[in-house]
Amino acid sequence: MCGASLESGHRHVIDLEARRLMCTCRPCFLLFTHRGAAQGKLRSVSERYLRLPKVEVSDIPVGVAFFIREGDRVKAFYPSPAGATEANVSAEVWDEMVAAVPGIAAMEEQVEALLVSRNESWIVPVDACYELVGRIRRTWRGFDGGSEARREMDAFFSGLGAGMVQ
């Protein structure tokens, strides 16, 4: 963003209008956090990983989905070997999910996502979800994903527990 050279494990700022992630150095990242002085279309992607009680979602193609809120609208994203498929979530369905697991309401719009697998639910930084989409694209084989994709997903979710994704 400012041209400083970046270490691995650097953070991201999201352009809310273009929906684009930009790599940032630490000082730039802090500028666009919640508490940072800057306002406008740029926002730092959050850094928290919050485990929630299990959220029940039916019909998830590869066993994992994530949800991003933007104002009153919520979109569901279903990773697949071809990338992530996007679908609108009705207000009724979203309200039912929040009623079942009230912790969902704490999710910040656009910079955080609700990530749901068959066994676990998390509020995560949105860039962690894009990382997962990339891993699934790279490793998925055949109809059920195969052992490498399963290993990648298991590693991803245990990394969430350790706050180690990215």
Ligand SMILES: [Zn+2]
């Ligand atoms: Zn910078």
